[in-house]
Structures are given as C-alpha cells and as structure tokens.
Amino acid sequence: MYNLSDSQIDIISKKIKEQSLKSFAFSDELLDHVCCRIEQFMESGSSFESALSKTSYLYQRKEIKKIKTNFKIIFNYSGFINSFIIYASLLFYLSSWVFHWEQVDWVGLVAYILTSALLFRYSLLFYSDNNLRFKKLLVTFSSIGFILFFVGCLKRFLFFNYGYNGTHVMPIMLFSWLIISIASLIYLSELYPKKRNKLFYLIGTMQIALACLSLSTFIFPFTMHYIPIYATIIIFINLLSFLLLYAIKAKGKCFLRLIIVCSSFMVFIYMPHKVIANGSNYKVQFEVKTKEAVQQSKLYLYLNYYKYGKEALVLYKKTDSLYTSNTIKFSSGNLTMSYAVLKDSLNLYDVIHNSEIYKQKLMLKQADTVFYLNYNPN
C-alpha cells in the first residue's frame, strides 16, 4: 500500500486551506480522505500530481460550502441558535412585563434587540442563499420588516426613557409585522414549492390578517373601541399557533415563531393602556379639594397605572378650592394606581421622571366612583 510522504501531505493540506477561508469541523477528516484517495490512485499507477488534480474536486470551495451546509442541515445549528434567541427574548420580555421596570426598561429593550437581531439574521440568510427563487423579494421584505421593527422599538424606548419624539411608534411596528408576515409566506413557498404545508400557510396567512386588523385601528377610528377584543383574539391565536408549531417537525417554523413573538410584543405594547382608556364598565370621576384657594383655572392629574401606562387628566375649576375631572371610563376594576396633582402641564417624559406621581396610591374597586383627592399647592 502506498503511503504519502510528509511533504506531499503538506502540499495537499495547503491546497485545502487555500480553498477554505475558515477552519471547519471536518478539516482533519477531509485531509485524510483526500490523502486516501490520492494513495489509491497512486497504487493504480498515477503520479502524485495527476492524482492530486483528479481529487481536487473534493476540496473545491463550492464543495466545502456544500458539505458545511449539509452539516448545518443535519445538526440544525441554525434552528438551535434561532430558537435560543426567541426563547431568550421571551424571557427578557416577560421579566420586563412582570416586574415592569418602567423607569429605564433596559430588560425590555434587550428583548426587542434580540428579536430585531434575529430578523436581521434572517435578512442575511436570505441574502446569502443563492438558491432562493424570490431572493430579492425576500431580502427586501425581511430587511424593511427588520428596520421598521428596530426603529419602532428604539423610538419607543427613547421616548419613554429620554423624552425623544415618540410619534408613529405603533403604526411603524404594526407595519413591520405586516411586512415580515408577507415575507413568511414567500419563504414558505420557497421551502415547500410542490407540497404545501397547510398549517404553516394557515399560520402565515393568519399573521397577515391580524397585522391588517391591528393597522385598521389607525385607519378607521371607530375600530379603536374594539381594540381589547382584537388584542384578546391576537393573543389567543398567537398562543395557539405557537403551541401548534411544536407539533410540526419541518423547516421554517422558527421564522413563524419569530413573527408570533414580535406581534405579541406589539400587542402587549399597544393593548394595555387602550384597554383601560377605552373601556365602558367603570365610570370614574376625580374631585380635587385644595387646602387653600388657588388662582389657576386648571390643575393636572397624572395617573400612573404601573405596567398599563400613564394618563394625564385636566381638572377644571368649580369653586376656589374644588376642581373636577371629566368622567373617564375603564374596562376593569381592582386597578391599583398612583397619582399626583400638579399645577403644570407636563409632557410624558417629565411625567415618567417626576417622583411625585409614585408617592400617593389609590385603587379602583367599583364602578361609578368619585375619587376625592387633596391638593396642597405648597
């Protein structure tokens, strides 16, 4: 049996390294494999140079890339990383939601950054995959989806924590939801061009419908009243879809899972304050008595519903020492809130950073209540 010399092995090793820019898990085995093949050729009478050229197809850059892809498919590294990011972002988001560190919600931001990073990762994956038929469409949709989602998250964070302009945050994020949902259907048609996976398509189509439904609240004002119902439907469908995806063992479910997580985040941002503000079961009015006569025609009541957001109400002067708010409606009782009565009108950033708002607490227990509050102008 012919054995290659060390110098010949060095030549083969150098040739393989020239073709592969990065090291890979099977490099030792590839070298041994090529050496064995060359030895076999040489045993049948070929020269080293001739055997080397006959085996060069084994370590061509394209071939190594193909083998790497094969490894990825078999080991599903990508799926593992994607799933890890999704669950990590869920964990961060739920922590942020449960503990509602609202002053500087860095934990919530981490959740948004993780999901944004995964959206970006998908854009890159689509960009680097030359086998996709609708590559341009997929890259465009996923990139726009990622940019809008990331910008929306960042704007929301900067608005709540540093007072930057926070306009159009929700429409931006909801639009990104629609865009990435459309991308999911394109991606599914790439993965399953012949035999359609019905459940995947159903989940993807459902996400598009839900995104449209959410966007409609910005286009048709009357739909605002149905936001609590919409939100409940979305959360229910998302939860069901998320669980159903466990039953499927097929490629593409991570992307759908990511969309479900992103849309749930959006619903949780959008829904709570609206649920309170647009309810109709609990009517509440606030009356503020001042300790001494106050000159101002208006005072401002700032309500902090903790994780459900904050609200500012105008208090109108009735007498020299009595101010009342208009009646406001809530959809739920047993709501704990803190409040502050101030003479100045503050923007939301100032409200969040005003410690007064966290000092006094009250609880909404029953309908048709008038809350009597005191105000000390000094």
Place this chain on the structure above:
Amino acid sequence: MITKELFKGTIRTIVLQLLAEHRKMYGYEIMQTIERKSGGKIKLTFGSLYPILHKLEAEGIIFSESESIGKRIRKYYILTEKGIAEKESKVSEIKEFIYTLNQLLDGGGLIHV
C-alpha cells in the same frame, strides 16, 4: 446504480452494521467498503457520509479515536453500547421493510378487493 433517494434513509443503518462487523473503521474505509460490497451500486460522497458520522457521534451511538498517520490525523469510529442496541433494532426494522417491499412488489402482499 441505486438512486440516492432510495438508500438515503438506510445509510445510518449500513454504517452501524459495518462498524459492528469491523469494530473500528474510518470514513474513507466505510465508503470504500459500502461501494465494494454493493458492487458499485451504492456510492457515498464525503458530504453525505461525514455529517452522518458526526451526528451519530453527537447522539452517543458511536465514538471516535484519533490516530496520527505521519502528518495527518485519522479518525476511527467505534460503536458504543447504545450503538449496538440501535444497530440491532435498525437492522431488523430494515429487514422487515425489505420483506414487506418484496411482498408488495412480487404481488403476494397486495390485497385485491
């Protein structure tokens, strides 16, 4: 030559059977043995065999031993206890499948209504 689609699902079992027969083998040796034993009808490529070997190793069905041969490293694969049991069950599963296929394709197993 047998098409790839037909033997794709059986490579794992074939590899396990060979490792049970030879105790320890390296990748190239496995490929050559399969080609020789099948009379050249089954030809594996580097890209189709090695990911399977790595996967079997990750699952604890086989383990590897590295040996230096001059300036190159050769990795031998050996069945674990778990692998021996896995091989037994997979081989009998495939034999049963082949028997059923024979029955069906020879016409004996078809139920005529």
